[in-house]
Amino acid sequence: MTATNKPGLEVCLSPALLHLFDVKNSIVVIIDVLRATSTICTALYNGASRVIPVSSVEECVHIGRAIDGITAGERDGKVAEGLVHGNSPFEYPRDFIENKTLVLTTTNGTKLLHMAKDAIQIITGSFPNISAVCDYLIAQNKNVILGCAAWKDRVNMEDTLFAGAVVNRIKAHFEVNCDSAVLAESMYQAAQPDLIGFMKQASHYRRLANYGLEKDIAYCLTPDGANVLPLFKDGELIAG
Amino acid sequence: MTATNKPGLEVCLSPALLHLFDVKNSIVVIIDVLRATSTICTALYNGASRVIPVSSVEECVHIGRAIDGITAGERDGKVAEGLVHGNSPFEYPRDFIENKTLVLTTTNGTKLLHMAKDAIQIITGSFPNISAVCDYLIAQNKNVILGCAAWKDRVNMEDTLFAGAVVNRIKAHFEVNCDSAVLAESMYQAAQPDLIGFMKQASHYRRLANYGLEKDIAYCLTPDGANVLPLFKDGELIAG
Numbered sequence: 001m002t003a004t005n006k007p008g009l010e011v012c013l014s015p016a017l018l019h020l021f022d023v024k025n026s027i028v029v030i031i032d033v034l035r036a037t038s039t040i041c042t043a044l045y046n047g048a049s050r051v052i053p054v055s056s057v058e059e060c061v062h063i064g065r066a067i068d069g070i071t072a073g074e075r076d077g078k079v080a081e082g083l084v085h086g087n088s089p090f091e092y093p094r095d096f097i098e099n100k101t102l103v104l105t106t107t108n109g110t111k112l113l114h115m116a117k118d119a120i121q122i123i124t125g126s127f128p129n130i131s132a133v134c135d136y137l138i139a140q141n142k143n144v145i146l147g148c149a150a151w152k153d154r155v156n157m158e159d160t161l162f163a164g165a166v167v168n169r170i171k172a173h174f175e176v177n178c179d180s181a182v183l184a185e186s187m188y189q190a191a192q193p194d195l196i197g198f199m200k201q202a203s204h205y206r207r208l209a210n211y212g213l214e215k216d217i218a219y220c221l222t223p224d225g226a227n228v229l230p231l232f233k234d235g236e237l238i239a240g
Numbered sequence: 241m242t243a244t245n246k247p248g249l250e251v252c253l254s255p256a257l258l259h260l261f262d263v264k265n266s267i268v269v270i271i272d273v274l275r276a277t278s279t280i281c282t283a284l285y286n287g288a289s290r291v292i293p294v295s296s297v298e299e300c301v302h303i304g305r306a307i308d309g310i311t312a313g314e315r316d317g318k319v320a321e322g323l324v325h326g327n328s329p330f331e332y333p334r335d336f337i338e339n340k341t342l343v344l345t346t347t348n349g350t351k352l353l354h355m356a357k358d359a360i361q362i363i364t365g366s367f368p369n370i371s372a373v374c375d376y377l378i379a380q381n382k383n384v385i386l387g388c389a390a391w392k393d394r395v396n397m398e399d400t401l402f403a404g405a406v407v408n409r410i411k412a413h414f415e416v417n418c419d420s421a422v423l424a425e426s427m428y429q430a431a432q433p434d435l436i437g438f439m440k441q442a443s444h445y446r447r448l449a450n451y452g453l454e455k456d457i458a459y460c461l462t463p464d465g466a467n468v469l470p471l472f473k474d475g476e477l478i479a480g
Contacts, residue, residue, distance in 0.1 A: 013395060016256055020394050154260050155253060157419040179397040182441050187426040201422050 008143045009174035011163045011181040015112045016153040021145050028119040029133060029166070030232075032109030032149035033126045033158040034204050035087045037230075038220040039072075039104065041129035042089035044239040045226035047098030051237040053110045057082055060105040070097070073105035077211040080105070088216050089128070089226070108149035113232065116147060122232035123240070127162060128225040134169045136229050136240065144174065146184075157187070157202035158221070161195065164188025195221045248383045249414035251403045251421040255352045256393040261385050268359040269373060269406070270472075272349030272389035273366045273398040274444050275327045277470075278460040279312075279344065281369035282329035284479040285466035287338030291477040293350045297322055300345040310337070313345035317451040320345070328456050329368070329466070348389035353472065356387060362472035363480070367402060368465040374409045376469050376480065384414065386424075397427070397442035398461070401435065404428025435461045 008026075012018050031037060040051050054060050057073060057080045064071035064083075072085035079086045087106065104110075109124075116122055120142060125133040137144050146166055148159035164184035167176065176182070191198035196218055199205045208217055219225060229240035248266075252258050271277060280291050294300050297313060297320045304311035304323075312325035319326045327346065344350075349364075356362055360382060365373040377384050386406055388399035404424035407416065416422070431438035436458055439445045448457055459465060469480035 013253065014257060016260075017254060017393065017395070020256075020392070152260070153257065155257070155420045155423065157422060160419070160423055177443055179400070179442055179444075180395045182397060183395065183400055183423060183427050186430040187423050190426040190430060202419055203417055204419075 006173065006175040007141055009167065009171060009176050009181060010144070010178040011146045011148070011167065011184045013148050013155045013160060013180050014150040014153050015108070015115055018112070018115050018147065022143070023116055023145065024118045026119055026143040026145045027121045027123065027137065027140060028116040028145045028147050029123055029125045029137070030109055030113050030116065030147055030149060031125050031159045031162050032106060033162050033220050034208060035089060035216055035220055036104065036106035036109035036149070037124040038126040038128050039087055039089045039092065040124050040230050040237055041126060041228055042226040043092040043097050043102045044230055044237065045129070045228040046092055046094040048092070048102050049099055051102045051104055051230065052235065053113055053237065054103060054105045055110050055114070057105055060103050064103045067101055069101035069103040071103050088213070089219055090216065108151060112147055112149045124230040124232070124237060125162065125166065127165070127221050127223050128219065129227050129229065130162070130165060130169070130223050132227045132229040134166060137166070138170055138173045151204060156204055157199060158204060160184045161188050161191055246413065246415040247381055249407065249411060249416050249421060250384070250418040251386045251388070251407065251424045253388050253395045253400060253420050254390040254393050255348070255355055258352070258355050258387065262383070263356055263385065264358045266359055266383040266385045267361045267363065267377065267380060268356040268385045268387050269363055269365045269377070270349055270353050270356065270387055270389060271365050271399045271402050272346060273402050273460050274448060275329060275456055275460055276344065276346035276349035276389070277364040278366040278368050279327055279329045279332065280364050280470050280477055281366060281468055282466040283332040283337050283342045284470055284477065285468040286332055286334040288332070288342050289339050291342045291344055291470065292475065293353055293477065294343060294345045295350050295354070297345055300343050304343045307341055309341035309343040311343050328453070329459055330456065348391060352387055352389045364470040364472070364477060365402060365406065367405070367461050367463050368459065369467050369469065370402070370405060370409070370463050372467045372469040374406060377406070378410055378413045391444060396444055397439060398444060400424045401428050401431055
């Protein structure tokens, strides 16, 4: 809390900067727009009982076997060896994922999630659940860190854009004393008239477009297609 | 060099991210707009024979005594104990600094400068010497990293704005495959119609304004008031 009696709202642009933030006294939003946190909200929205985020393919295989879960994860744009599904939100429609557990391995998002484990609460966010995220953050009235998963610690456009979109929506309820938040919001405002067109400048866009994933990108940048709140609790993400 | 045969142009938003960049094969521009790199170009523009950047007050005192230099540096907005001058560019007019050596201690800028020591070449940049910086970078035709000194590793607005201004000016000559560069340029474009007004959102603006330094800020954000190129060589910055 600050002198204005409003809680703080900050943006952490890379996991390599997270040590600069007061994680313990904040809600942390894990942001990995392409595609982990878009797929997480989609699976939960379509009725998955839970999503278990894990770091390694081995762990994914091991847990998936133990609990009879759907194992998913990609390495270099392909389903990782030993796993059954990929990272695309389109792989998880209701008739497939309802009442099942998704065990998902992602590199950047899972790493940040584990780094933020001491937070008051961890949630995940992306454009498909932006309204659920914003409503929750406003209602909690606590300090917030918007944590971009980035790409191997390098600041990326899509996660920063989402952070900027959230700042833009909820800033009136918070004290924003964070230059990264101003930066993210500026980029979001510049991009907002044509988010997908703007994203064509991004390094990750080119990587995914090379795999033919333009449809995934468009979905991941569109608000409220899977408007549910993933809450992290005891190692699992469940719909809040 | 990249497939297009143009050298790369990247932006590093914080010293805590510098390890992600290929410093060895790049020219690194050290950016510490408020106020180290603004004061450095001003002193050199006004005829200082050289500027020696040092990390600590002790080192500053020691070197200043050994070479009969002007010792300068601030801690918490005041001239540091044992030093004679401060960080303001206005303290270094020609009739004072000409043919003298300025020994300057700054926290963020000097730290980054030492971290980048393996670069092909280190130069320093700020708005007062933006044209000299841009002309030099275009002429060299080598990879460039625009290195923001930031504030205790936290991304800051003024250094990001300068990086964005440089990207905006020189990008046609480079391959820009760096989301931070797009981010910085977006913020610069948003800020550009009223740079000083925009900066009032910045954390550092408030810190300096509390010390009555609005005039310094305006100078540090104005292009080409001291349009010289500071080149780092053998521990010293000299006019290129």
